[in-house]
Amino acid sequence: MNLLELTLGIMTAVGGFVDISELVFAAQAGSSYGYALIWVFALSTIGIMVLGEMSGRVAAVAKQPVFNLIRHRLGLKLGLVTLIASLISNLITCAAEIGGTAIILHLLTGAPMMLMAVAMMAVLIGTIWILPFKWIERAYGLLGLFMIIFAVALIKADPPWARIAGGFVPQIPSGLSSGELIRFAYFGVAIISAVMFPYEIYFYSSGGIEEEWGPKDLPINRLTCIVGFGLGSLLAISILSSSAALFAPLHVDPQLPGSAVLEAELPMGRVGLLLALLGVLFAVAGAAIETCLANAYSVAQFFGWEWGRHKKPWNTPRFTLTWIALFLLALAIVLTGVDVMKLVEFAVLFSVLVLPLTYLPLLLLASDRHFMREHRNGVLANGLGWLYFAVIVAAAVAAVPLYLLTSGGQG
Amino acid sequence: MKAAILLILTCLGACSSGGQADLPAIKEMRSAAAEWALVNREAARERLTAPYAVGMRKLARKEISTQARALGPGSPAAPVAAALLALPADTAPDPIARQVARLKQIEAALEPA
Numbered sequence: 001m002n003l004l005e006l007t008l009g010i011m012t013a014v015g016g017f018v019d020i021s022e023l024v025f026a027a028q029a030g031s032s033y034g035y036a037l038i039w040v041f042a043l044s045t046i047g048i049m050v051l052g053e054m055s056g057r058v059a060a061v062a063k064q065p066v067f068n069l070i071r072h073r074l075g076l077k078l079g080l081v082t083l084i085a086s087l088i089s090n091l092i093t094c095a096a097e098i099g100g101t102a103i104i105l106h107l108l109t110g111a112p113m114m115l116m117a118v119a120m121m122a123v124l125i126g127t128i129w130i131l132p133f134k135w136i137e138r139a140y141g142l143l144g145l146f147m148i149i150f151a152v153a154l155i156k157a158d159p160p161w162a163r164i165a166g167g168f169v170p171q172i173p174s175g176l177s178s179g180e181l182i183r184f185a186y187f188g189v190a191i192i193s194a195v196m197f198p199y200e201i202y203f204y205s206s207g208g209i210e211e212e213w214g215p216k217d218l219p220i221n222r223l224t225c226i227v228g229f230g231l232g233s234l235l236a237i238s239i240l241s242s243s244a245a246l247f248a249p250l251h252v253d254p255q256l257p258g259s260a261v262l263e264a265e266l267p268m269g270r271v272g273l274l275l276a277l278l279g280v281l282f283a284v285a286g287a288a289i290e291t292c293l294a295n296a297y298s299v300a301q302f303f304g305w306e307w308g309r310h311k312k313p314w315n316t317p318r319f320t321l322t323w324i325a326l327f328l329l330a331l332a333i334v335l336t337g338v339d340v341m342k343l344v345e346f347a348v349l350f351s352v353l354v355l356p357l358t359y360l361p362l363l364l365l366a367s368d369r370h371f372m373r374e375h376r377n378g379v380l381a382n383g384l385g386w387l388y389f390a391v392i393v394a395a396a397v398a399a400v401p402l403y404l405l406t407s408g409g410q411g
Numbered sequence: 412m413k414a415a416i417l418l419i420l421t422c423l424g425a426c427s428s429g430g431q432a433d434l435p436a437i438k439e440m441r442s443a444a445a446e447w448a449l450v451n452r453e454a455a456r457e458r459l460t461a462p463y464a465v466g467m468r469k470l471a472r473k474e475i476s477t478q479a480r481a482l483g484p485g486s487p488a489a490p491v492a493a494a495l496l497a498l499p500a501d502t503a504p505d506p507i508a509r510q511v512a513r514l515k516q517i518e519a520a521l522e523p524a
Binding site for chain 1: 438439441443446448453460461462465466467470471474511
């Protein structure tokens with residue numbers, strides 16, 4: 001792989017990092033708690049770097065995508081439970097992303113939202129059908145780089161940089177009421193879930209198999225995870241910080257998916273607004289493709305079907321039918337008129353419940369001497385892997401009570 | 412186990428007692444109204460595109476209307492919601508901001524210590 005390929009890979013990871021859940025929770029976290037939740041983004045980003053790198057390494061060395069591992073390591077029954085929970089979680093996430101793109105297209109063009117949802121669906125299906133895997137990922141990842149406007153807008157807004165830097169230090173704001181403390185904890189769990197969505201790992205590791213990674217690609221895998229995810233996370237932190245600086249004084253806790261783009265408009269005017277709308281559109285559309293393909297990969301890998309976008313669609317008929325059916329199901333959910341923000345909340349809630357079952361088999365195989373040989377986890381990767389496993393187990397246990405206690409982050 | 416269940420039920424009860432049950436709806440309504448005021452302020456400065464301004468106003472008003480229906484009977488926020496929904500979509504930002512301030516006061520009064 002040459003320097004150009006490496007740069008494209010990293011840029012793709014940056015542009016594809018933010019999805020609708022991160023957009024919503026980053027903006028709400030900033031307006032509600034200032035810079036106090038930045039550290040949760042930073043902590044979760046290190047987690048997705050660790051687990052993403054591990055899943056890429058396992059794909060490259062053991063040639064095993066995540067759902068193969070889940071079935072073999074957890075057994076058929078628990079594997080099936082994980083599969084069903086993942087399918088539900090990814091389907092809701094996919095519907096939320098499609099609903100999000102429909103809203104953004106509506107705000108860009110004025111055309112009816114439902115019509116935009118159907119049009120977007122047609123574009124997404126066409127994209128997956130026509131483009132080779134590498135370019136599916138790159139097209140949306142690179143176009144998602146319009147999201148950099150949020151970082152530029154933050155610089156132009158001239159926020160209190162010292163307070164932003166202070167946000168990287170783990171903290172709980174003082175003076176919160178008991179209700180606010182519970183809500184703060186809910187946002188913490190939601191951010192962990194949104195950053196460490198399981199679909200990202202299914203998609204990333206399956207992509208490694210699609211692109212026929214081998215041990216020679218391990219340095220690229222590591223760089224993509226660390227640099228790509230790290231820079232992508234800075235975009236999410238920019239959204240949070242702009243929200244704290246610009247929205248909080250106006251009593252805005254962004255409830256509408258189109259509100260976050262005002263963070264770019266306020267310091268940069270109409271150009272900022274348009275670039276932000278385009279960035280969100282492509283980033284969220286890319287996430288819709290990732291969630292849908294991740295679901296189809298999971299089903300195909302679990303049942304041992306032929307799969308992969310490196311093959312012609314008609315050579316993998318069950319895989320192809322699965323991703324098309326999943327897209328149509330997600331569209332059907334959107335067409336019921338359900339509130340996209342509610343979908344985002346449910347997506348985050350379901351995902352955090354699935355996270356431990358996703359990461360346990362991965363951790364076990366990445367440490368397995370027989371499969372991974374000299375590429376198995378070292379002391380650092382193992383330590384970080386188990387530390388993050390403990391974090392996501394705690395988040396999974398706390399998620400439902402926190403959701404109920406806060407009425408989905410409002411109470 | 413019993414103690415944990417009791418704790419959760421107590422917290423749930425505390426969260427939803429009396430007017431506090433309206434708090435989530437009031438917060439969502441206040442934020443949607445604040446977003447609407449912001450959109451109208453920026454639109455008046457000709458910094459927004461027409462589809463964006465029209466679309467955001469529609470979404471904000473829909474959200475206010477949805478949350479108004481979720482309020483309990485006799486909620487102090489109900490007249491504010493009615494006042495907001497009586498305003499034209501492209502009204503000046505100040506009348507909306509005044510209702511936002513009223514909702515913020517109601518929130519503060521209902522917020523548990």
